Amino acid sequence: MPVLLITRSSSVHEAVVPLCAAAGIAAEVCADPDLSLATWREADLVLVGADLAGPVGGLAPPRRPGVHVVGAPPDDSAFRHAVTLGADSVVDLPDGAAWLSGALADVGERGSPGRLVGVVGGTGGAGATTLACALAQWHARRGPTLLVDGDPLGPGVDRLLGMEDLPGVRWEALAETSGRLGAGALREGVPRRDHLGVLTWSGLRRRLDVPTVRRVLPAGVRGHGLVVVDLARQGGAGIVELADRCDDLLVVTPATVPGLAATARLVADLGRAGRAGLVVRPGGLGDADAERVTGLPVVAAVADQRGLAAALDRGLGPLAGRGPLARAVRDLLADAA
Incomplete structure (x- = not known):
């Protein structure tokens, strides 16, 4: 029973049940607060009508995630009842129907979010994009993986993987949308080969839209076991924000004096000591x-x-065969897990 709807309001019923049907999700409607406690814990999503939020809160149901108060435009009492219930939000209907549709689209998705790993080059040509592709290729053999191209001036992660001709949405299309992005919609919408999905641009003129990224990354981690972001070295505060959202940040650098000097400046700008590590390429230093x-x-x-x-020129990706890169990404993902 994915959705539990607790209400006696016909308007709330008529607003929510069709949205559940459109998402292909079963919903149980309960008009008795006392009876609702029987399935309170089992439901993936609990929607409490504003008309019964007070009585349900009075029963002191156990705190849990995924509870929302839905109904007429909220007033002070709706927010007070939401606090009592430990609800995540108060959703106005019908104005909040688009948000609720997005939340319903995520019902049945991963119980816990995936991991977000960022990869950035400490200097130009360090091999960050190659490492990002290798991490995604390796994990995709084991489960849903999303590779996000966050470098507008990079070669394009889809091209390195031979996926540039696959159908699916790119950054340009997502930037034209608004509202909450469902994990399932993103997973099924991007170009995909087996368990590996990629999100990049469709043309030569590229601009990373940070507000869109803020919507994409949470949807990505809800619908994938691993999200790998290929980050640009330059991009101002936007890139710093994206790096800060990552659970792990890998900085790729050659072990040379110029390479390490440039990497040190990048690290100082990012300010990620404690959750970042170096991936070192051959050079004269240790x-x-x-x-x-x-x-x-x-x-x-x-x-x-x-x-x-x-x-890479043939679009086979960096893990076309065995080698030191495959061993490195295996160990890196094992440590991240």
């Missing part, structure tokens, strides 16, 4: 030097891989 200069721990070292450039 891990201790890299950690001393940047202030970040080395979490992986990736040697040069024979045939990698040819595999």
